[in-house]
Amino acid sequence: MLSYLLKRLAQLVVVAFIISVLVFLLVHLLPGDPTVSILGGNVTAANRQILLHELGLNTPLYHQYWIWLIHALHGNLGQSYLTHETVGHVIATGFPIDVELIIISQVVAFAVAIPVALITSRRPNRPLDNIATTGTFGLLALPPFLIAPILVAIFAVGLHWFPATGYVPFSQNPASNLHDMILPGLALTAGSIAVYYRLLRSDLIMTLQEDFITMARSKGLSNRRIMMRQAFRPSTFSLLAVAGVNIGALLAGTFIVEYLFAMDGLGYSIVQAVQQRDYLLVQGIALVVAIAYVVLQFIIDFLFTVVDPRVTRE
Amino acid sequence: MFLSRGAATGGIILVGAGASAGLAGCSSGSSGSSTSTGANKGGKAGVSTGTPKRGGKAVIGTTADIDGFFPPTNHWDNNGFLYANTIYDPLTAVAADGSIKPYLAETITPNSTYTTWTLKLRSGITFHDGSALTAAVVKANFDALKASALTGIALEQVTSVTITDPLTVVYNFADPFVSLPASLATQVGYVVGQAMLDAVSKSPTTPPHPVGTGPFIYDTWQPNDHFTATRNPHYWRSGYPYLDSITYRPIPDTTQREATLKTGGVDLILSADPVTVNHFTGQSPYQVVDSLSDITGEPDVAFILLNCASPPTNDLRVRQALAKATDQAQVIKLFGGGLSQPSNGLFPKGSKYYSNTGYPTFDPTGAKTLVSAYKQQHGTPTIELVTVPDSRDIKVTQVLQQMWEAVGFNISVKTVEQAELISNVVTGNFQAYTFEQYASPDPDLNYVWWSTTTVAPPGQIALNFSRNSDPQIETALLSGRRSPDPATRVKAYQTVNERLAQDLPYVWLGQTVWSEVGDARIQNFANPILPDGSPGQPFDNGIFFPTQIWMAG
């Protein structure tokens, strides 16, 4: 057990390190540099050199990376070149937004996908199932940047049920916070609903063909009881795995929703930082996202082994 | 789609937020008007003649957030100036008739040769931290601005600044310099407290706590989320402000910003997209003010920036052909909401600097002839037209592509991000880029963009981006800079404008249209009164004064 944990920890460190190097190289290879974002059109050759020197950007790349690494190991991820906001602060304000968006979208996805799958998996390829399948594809073909304006037009501008933009931290005002997060969360949820529904349905259909189900039926157990107690549990394994993956991908992928709903999350921050060549901010956020991703995978894997003892650990 | 946060920036602070590489720009400068409906007391949108009500809170939806509140190091676009007008005061401000009036200053007078300007401050003004506004503080501000990589250029001509008494600052110049008051209405004219200057000196990378003399006091700023300021009870302009607090919320997507106004999430929005005007005009109860009619100083214009030093745009025939092939009216109809008029230069009709410049009119046949002539010598001219990844800008380039290819050009369209775009423009590594610039209270503040002294070959950094080196322009610019005689100045800038129409470093695409739209409750947002009682410039390309705003009901 301990060796397993240590092994995963080592994996985390190695992955984080490699990613930090790759991100560093990638952003520094981009044309332009932060002086343009800072000075705008007021760039003269002299100004630019002065500023580059002040920012520590005219030393060799490996040196710059080394400095960053040393600071990072001491917990100092630096600041934005433009606003001087610390990277830590940007992450501290942005991360909860993304976490909440993901939680809401996943909760809604499960709340819709599970019941529908439970119903339709009993009669596959019948009309109800076909309707659900078609509907699912509608959701999948509607990416967030398409759903969001439609949701806003109907529920915000039309019905005035929700705000069009804005965010209040949960700690400040939980009710407002949830109220603000519903439309953005819904905009993110469509793809997840489709995926979870199809997967669960698929698993349930296969499980329902298993011998132990036939046996339960022959014992006279009702269909509903079979479904809930016998069939559903094994099916949750794949669901768990896929959820882990889905959430991992959403981690820094919420940019579009954050941009449209004017929320200050990590997706928006990292894209803006890349555009403005705000190197330290890009590195810091990329690092945090990568770590969060690895930790997430670890948790999922661990849950997996706990839940199904037959699965071996590698 | 997405504008980088600084998309509206890019230009020089002289004119307080000049250039933008996209057509969804920024900047301060002249022009402000009230058009269309106003469901508010007084009839005219944004102007309220009723009795102001004290108290309440206003929430403003803006286009983007800023980098910071420190004038020497933070590049301000229109949003920067909004924030600045909230917690700071400028030394001078633009009046509705285009003249420059003292604001924080009590008087600003030149000597007979215009080589010295004497600025006397009003007495009894204190900063939010209780410290007094003195000449020493103003000089300290100046020193920081002059030393900065960002703002130093704007103050290049000043040879020294001296203090003759606790409230008097003297600016000295080597040559006559007529436009100092206009400069002091831009980024270099906002005065911050000594404590803020000290904080930055001590720790340059820590964001300093903003200290100003303005109508509101800095309260909280969460970048990309909101900025809030609360009423200054000791504001030197007695009676102001009316609001208890004001909050700005950056909402980058225009459609979402409009939706937020409609759902009541904000009381007022700003927009750089002309369609907003059309969306809300005539829709009760909204009050719509746009930047088109009142023309003072120099407006914000959209244009295609051409590189006069690289082929094929270095050939005058090519530039002439591009100008003739562009149907400005059609472009404006498609993207400008049909609101502005085609430009023939820097100044619109109604401006005192306007003249018949001789800028080519839409003439595709003439363009074709020019292109054929070029083609015989050098082959088909191929041009890469570049813009930022904004959906509207991209569409404009597609329209231009079709118009220009119709006369024989080979045009490819490309998008690059703002940072790279500005980088390329500055180093002359481009052929044709979309741009937006030149809004300013006085044309002299745009000197560096057109001067022959700021040209450099492609590959080197130059502020005269198009690298158009025209000695006649230089002479005219200097004449305008040095002569106090209004008629001479008008002639000078008309000459500049006419020379630009000959040299054609720019293909004009019309004035940009900024708008502000308020709901029924917000009052008097387009009716600032200057300290001497005269009306101020109502709406300056996305900038207004929050001082006189009040909330009804």
Next chain:
Amino acid sequence: MADERKLHSPGVSSLLGIFPGQTPPLVVAAALADPPVDDDILAKRPLGALFWFALVWVALVAILAIIANWLPLPNPNHQNYAAINASPGIHHILGTDDLGRDLLSRIIFGARVSLVVGFASVAIGMVIGGTLGLISGFKGGRLDIALNAGSFVILAFPAIVAVIAIVAFWGQTLAKITIIIGVGTIPIMFRVVRASSLAFVNRDFVIAARTLGATSTRIVFREILPNVIPAAVSFGLITVAGVIVLEGSLAFLGLSVALPTPSWGNLISEGTANGNLSINPYILMWPALAMFLLLLSINLIGDRLRQRFDIREGLL
């Protein structure tokens, strides 16, 4: 056995998509595939009318996309300022957009981009990633550990940063975008094929082949590959669907093929921009509908085929 389908942890949990704000293509693939269903439960029926509908639609889109140049369509990029936002009618069957460009023409030419990006990028992923996965699953050992770790790192990398950076210094042509996305699907395909081949590696028939003296190459390509192909193709087909939707998100961010070249992603993105939604919903509606039908069709084809050709593991 139910657990035979499950892959060894961390295999399953590492099925990954890499692109932002988007349900990752492989997750889509994993989830969308219909399971093989016993004849007892599923009423005995042939491939079905729906299947043929789907096949016809996909074929139609593909054929139209290929012969687009020879069809009597107006130039998809030609702007006709006299016919802006025209409703569907005689002159423009599906109407025009806000620059007066014919929507039918743009959709057909746009299909070209979407289909190429969809199929070609997945093909890249399958060929390279699949081969690596096969070899890695079979050989195991250090090669396997290394490739596994490598794919994990790529998948943990913030994709949007990578795409923005690569597009910024490389470019946005159809070929380049296809390659970028293709390379992005390699780690995913690698993991799926690897996991799948792992399931077969210790089977009796493989051991038998080895005992008979077959070389590794022969075993991999003769014994394991045929068993892996159905799952891989099925996943691949559905990943195509995911990539087509992904192209839409990239277009929204300005990272897809350069305008004015139409792609379904570009069209949908233009349809939501600048208030077009209220002015002329057709700009959005047609490409969204076309994409929806295509995704539906691909899925139907994919899982019907899988039902037909699926080899139940228990039968081996």
